[in-house]
Amino acid sequence: MAMGEDHASCWVHKNLTVTTKQIQALLTAARASGGMDEGQVRLKCIEHEYWLGTDIGRLGGYGFRGTVTAGDGSNQKGGKMGAGYVNLRKQRKRQQKKVGCKEEESSSNRPELAAFVLALRGTPVTKPMLYLCNNQALLKLKAVKKWVGEGGNATLVGAPDADILLEAIEEIRKRTTAGAATFLVKVKAHQGEPANVEADIQADKAISDKNVPTEWHDRTNRAVFTWQEPRWKGGTVSYEDRNSTWNSGVRKAMRRGSAEEEVRKHQDRVTGAWKQISKQR
16 A cells, blocks of 8 residues: 555455445545554464564564563653653553653663663563664663673773663663573664554653653763754754763764864954955055
8 A cells, every 4th residue: 555645545456356435444544643553463364474574573573482572762852751661462561751861961872771671670580581672772782792791891880871771780680590581682663563663652652741750860970061063954054952971972062162163263364364455455
């Protein structure tokens, strides 16, 4: 089925008879407005082949002998962050939380990590767990790599989002002690994977719903830097207020600010010299 602003087209088998009632039902569904569709996995009849052909199905996720969960984080304008998770087999088992401490840093990694912690909390430590996420940064988190293997260099000092990461490490330690495996799998965003779609909905609800509580809001004693980030759109530039503890973004902003100051000084000098030459003429 293909949809445009003015019409919708649907292809069916040449031997299939389509009634007027069915056409009307398709048009009604196509014209419906609202949020994202809540996908439902049905592993019976003809839908069995479809779901097993998706990314998670081909990886064996729908046949996983344990708990299949998915989480997502949302970072919206103004530093508003929300996290949510859902249990694929128990759709009613879901949770949302607002993610605090936006005064120090607002990033997509923080709510993504918070969603992972929510899923860990909601899964018994004795059951194997498959966690689906659409953020590759969570899987490649530098702070996590320090804790893989042996050695005495593992530390949370200076680690971003250390408050959430500490809880994630402790939850995984409990699961490891109990002999339960924990798998993290990257899935493509906005591709119709039911668990990922539902987790995305929960993350947005965490921000929009006033009744959802805020967690991980304790400030640290780290210095917070504030600057204006340029945003270009349609040939015009606007500036967005940003704040964060020391990281590569702060370093980049300092370098850009220094370069802009040097350009301004040279422009003033050249402009002044040009004015003097113009007066002499």
